[in-house]
Amino acid sequence: MDSLIKKPRLATVWLGGCSGCHMSFLDLDERLIDLHQMAELCASPLTDYKDFPEVDVTLVEGAVANEEHLEHIRHIRKHTKLLISFGDCAVTGNVTALRNMFGVEEVLDRAYRETSTQVIGIPRGNHAVPKLLDRVRPVHEVVKVDYFLQGCPPSADKIYSFLMDLLAGRQPKVEERRFG
Amino acid sequence: MSVKTLTIDGKMVTGIAGETIFNVAWNSGVRIPRLCHVGGVSDVGACRLCLVEIEGQKKLMASCMTNVEEGMVVRTNTERLQSHRRLILELLFAERNHICAVCVMNGQCELQDMAEELGMDHVRMRYLFPKLEVDTSHERFGLDHNRCILCTRCVRVCDEVEGAHTWDLKGRGVNSLIIADLGEPWGQSDTCTSCGKCVQVCPTGALFSKGRTVGEMRKDRRFLKYIVTAREKHQWIR
Amino acid sequence: MTIEELSDIQEQEQARQQKLANRIYCCTAAGCVSCGADRVRQSLHAEVKKAGLQEQVEVCGSGCMGLCSQGPLVRSAADDALYGHVSPEEAAALVSGNPVDRQLLAGKRIDTTAPFFALQHKIVLANSGVMDPEILNDYIAVGGYQALAHAVTELSPPEVIEEIKQSGLRGRGGAGYPTGLKWELVAKQSSQIKYVVCNADEGDPGAFMDRSVLEGDPHRVLEGMALAGYAVGAQQGYIYVRGEYGLAIQRLQTAIKQAERADLLGNRVLGTGFQFRVDLRIGAGAFVCGEETALIASIEGKRGQPRQRPPYPPESGLWERPTLINNVETFANIPPIIAKGGEWFASIGTAGSKGTKVFALAGKIVNTGLIEAPMGASLRTIIFDIGGGIPDGGRFKAAQTGGPSGGCIPEQFLDVPVDYESLAKIGSIMGSGGLIVMDESSDMVDVARFFMEFCMDESCGKCIPCRVGTVQMHDILARMTRGEGTPADLDMLEQLCTLLRETSLCGLGQTAPNPVLSTLRFFRHEYDAKLAASRGGAQ
Numbered sequence: 001m002d003s004l005i006k007k008p009r010l011a012t013v014w015l016g017g018c019s020g021c022h023m024s025f026l027d028l029d030e031r032l033i034d035l036h037q038m039a040e041l042c043a044s045p046l047t048d049y050k051d052f053p054e055v056d057v058t059l060v061e062g063a064v065a066n067e068e069h070l071e072h073i074r075h076i077r078k079h080t081k082l083l084i085s086f087g088d089c090a091v092t093g094n095v096t097a098l099r100n101m102f103g104v105e106e107v108l109d110r111a112y113r114e115t116s117t118q119v120i121g122i123p124r125g126n127h128a129v130p131k132l133l134d135r136v137r138p139v140h141e142v143v144k145v146d147y148f149l150q151g152c153p154p155s156a157d158k159i160y161s162f163l164m165d166l167l168a169g170r171q172p173k174v175e176e177r178r179f180g
Numbered sequence: 181m182s183v184k185t186l187t188i189d190g191k192m193v194t195g196i197a198g199e200t201i202f203n204v205a206w207n208s209g210v211r212i213p214r215l216c217h218v219g220g221v222s223d224v225g226a227c228r229l230c231l232v233e234i235e236g237q238k239k240l241m242a243s244c245m246t247n248v249e250e251g252m253v254v255r256t257n258t259e260r261l262q263s264h265r266r267l268i269l270e271l272l273f274a275e276r277n278h279i280c281a282v283c284v285m286n287g288q289c290e291l292q293d294m295a296e297e298l299g300m301d302h303v304r305m306r307y308l309f310p311k312l313e314v315d316t317s318h319e320r321f322g323l324d325h326n327r328c329i330l331c332t333r334c335v336r337v338c339d340e341v342e343g344a345h346t347w348d349l350k351g352r353g354v355n356s357l358i359i360a361d362l363g364e365p366w367g368q369s370d371t372c373t374s375c376g377k378c379v380q381v382c383p384t385g386a387l388f389s390k391g392r393t394v395g396e397m398r399k400d401r402r403f404l405k406y407i408v409t410a411r412e413k414h415q416w417i418r
Numbered sequence: 419m420t421i422e423e424l425s426d427i428q429e430q431e432q433a434r435q436q437k438l439a440n441r442i443y444c445c446t447a448a449g450c451v452s453c454g455a456d457r458v459r460q461s462l463h464a465e466v467k468k469a470g471l472q473e474q475v476e477v478c479g480s481g482c483m484g485l486c487s488q489g490p491l492v493r494s495a496a497d498d499a500l501y502g503h504v505s506p507e508e509a510a511a512l513v514s515g516n517p518v519d520r521q522l523l524a525g526k527r528i529d530t531t532a533p534f535f536a537l538q539h540k541i542v543l544a545n546s547g548v549m550d551p552e553i554l555n556d557y558i559a560v561g562g563y564q565a566l567a568h569a570v571t572e573l574s575p576p577e578v579i580e581e582i583k584q585s586g587l588r589g590r591g592g593a594g595y596p597t598g599l600k601w602e603l604v605a606k607q608s609s610q611i612k613y614v615v616c617n618a619d620e621g622d623p624g625a626f627m628d629r630s631v632l633e634g635d636p637h638r639v640l641e642g643m644a645l646a647g648y649a650v651g652a653q654q655g656y657i658y659v660r661g662e663y664g665l666a667i668q669r670l671q672t673a674i675k676q677a678e679r680a681d682l683l684g685n686r687v688l689g690t691g692f693q694f695r696v697d698l699r700i701g702a703g704a705f706v707c708g709e710e711t712a713l714i715a716s717i718e719g720k721r722g723q724p725r726q727r728p729p730y731p732p733e734s735g736l737w738e739r740p741t742l743i744n745n746v747e748t749f750a751n752i753p754p755i756i757a758k759g760g761e762w763f764a765s766i767g768t769a770g771s772k773g774t775k776v777f778a779l780a781g782k783i784v785n786t787g788l789i790e791a792p793m794g795a796s797l798r799t800i801i802f803d804i805g806g807g808i809p810d811g812g813r814f815k816a817a818q819t820g821g822p823s824g825g826c827i828p829e830q831f832l833d834v835p836v837d838y839e840s841l842a843k844i845g846s847i848m849g850s851g852g853l854i855v856m857d858e859s860s861d862m863v864d865v866a867r868f869f870m871e872f873c874m875d876e877s878c879g880k881c882i883p884c885r886v887g888t889v890q891m892h893d894i895l896a897r898m899t900r901g902e903g904t905p906a907d908l909d910m911l912e913q914l915c916t917l918l919r920e921t922s923l924c925g926l927g928q929t930a931p932n933p934v935l936s937t938l939r940f941f942r943h944e945y946d947a948k949l950a951a952s953r954g955g956a957q
Contacts, residue, residue: 097279101312138302140304175296175299226880240920246726354879
């Protein structure tokens, strides 16, 4: 039964990452029901929304890799009270940032010419394919981040304990959390 | 053998003259963080994680390089030290491409352990993303410079325990690199005995056995204690 | 050579020089050589020959005469005249004693009563312009090796140390440790084998004091080292000189050979039982090798990286033996102290800093070059009187002392006396003597960035704070100068300053933040202005 007090509003977003963190989130399984009692999930990659809603907490999976990500995360920052870097890509850049050792051109060449059976050309940033940033960045390099949840992906247990702490108004524990 | 009595984090402990603060602390249950230290080879005091405060001394001292003295009052875990250690770890993580998720040592890595132990949850400075090589020319082992923290454990174990001195450093500053012999591919080294000691002492995934994939690498450095005991006490005991 | 022979040579050489109609000193220091002093000297030789004056006029070399900006410099002894910007064509007029010919050179004559000369006090550089650094007899003629002769025959080692202690001499390499105390520490060690090391790995940007001393008066440094060897009980000395100093190395090699042949170094110094040899070790271009433990490692043939102190070199240095390490200028001060007494030396300078200090003036200053001023002279005296002020009507902004370990001193401290304590109080250090003057056009954030780039390039890489911290600090400063800095960057910069100072392994890393700290202290508004104008960044 929903409490009379308004539940905190929760959102999750997916930037430059593999969606593994969201998979891990779904691994909460039956605990998703507990979570639902504590918070209202307002937006996620699984829901269709035109405008990002006003929320209390946003989990951000993935690094900031292209211009769309950049615009998106700046917008989200304005509409969420707490922003959480969710998983290693958001926290460190991780696998998404592996391309930073090479230039953008080198990466595009590799993806769209060298390894492509049908060479159509390199997308140069249009409505369909956003332009890559010169460097993949962790989220906190672009906007202020309130909490960091490491792991590739963070385990369901860690996601659960983190969210439970946060939604109950406690300072989330940082112990026993590691990269990788 | 004279005994020295000192205080470490408010605890009265004893050590033998000539013993380091680091060893005495660990022997009495005080874990001082470290990355370049490994029992069985000499210490260099390079990683600066084991710095401690000693009452009456202005400078922070590397506990692995400082011997115990009678009446010393040592603090190993003050707020200042914790904050310095976290910042040092951040510097390390930003220096090379430590991408834990795709590392053979994921889950077993000492650098990863340190970040967890010291509560380093993100890196506040820019990552440098250097372009570095992986040397897989050796038949059994590989060297991934992306994972190397330049602790020089491999250099010391190869020199002091194996006696081969295959490893050393070239370049300086952030451009330093571990090299085999005079910079040859590892597989072409004339001095390497392929003993694998360097691989076992490497704290990260920089040195690894071939054929291991993400998270599969296990390292065992009990051999070092075995050899050192044999050498010093002439006892061949495991 | 015995002590009697030494005195004989001195008298004979002095008499010989007095009989000459003229002795023309052509500067042979690196500065003048690089602007054509060699051709001037060849031309002088040719003119002497042409005029058939070989018996009357002698052309010889000289150490740095200071006014490097006006090189090539030539000094004529007969009329005690100094000429600047001398060209080979003017050689004939210089050789000729004819007053009409001399008149041709009037425009080139430098007023040696000007403040640049009058306000200097020369101890270390006393022989520049009066002797040829490549001729042993020249050094002996000006009293060279008399201090060593006096010490080995009339003073006991503790008496030599006592004299140095009394002089109040402090290390000229930068840190200012009392020299006498250091000597005493080494002397007290019971080891049979000890070493004396001269640190000639001068590397601060803009500094060339030691190079000039080595080029201009190499025997003085050897004599100072021999005195140290006698005092502390060492029989072997090493000079660790940076490989870039080709001319200094060549002069030292010549001087060592000359001294060994004359028994001024070797198994029987001046015919006594005192033994002392000196060998050169050439550095391969690493700034960190000026740090004493790295220098020791490098002499031992190892990678030039520092190690934790203690143990300090006086206890355990080169090959784990007691080792005395002093800087070039420190050793150059020793012979006059022994010759004239510690009390004489202590009468010059301030309460805590005795004697003189050589400075290399560089940057936005009229008289770039080498000067020697008594300790305690104000920056204003050094920069505006001796240095001639800021060129092109510029306005003074800051002076940088102590190289990458030092700091920037703003205008309000121009009257602070230049000594170890006063400079430390205003966030800089005496350092080895590099003094870079900046005018209004200097961007202080960029100045800090420049020094950080130097430290980043020169970090040996052993300890993490210095190896990576300098790179991160440099990146932040570079972002700021490009107008891309953020308040978070500035905050991180300050945190890294503290980290490097408190956790780096050696002096290089520990002092690397100093240029940032001092510019933040006195020119914070420039950092703030850059942040305010900044475009990108978080939030």
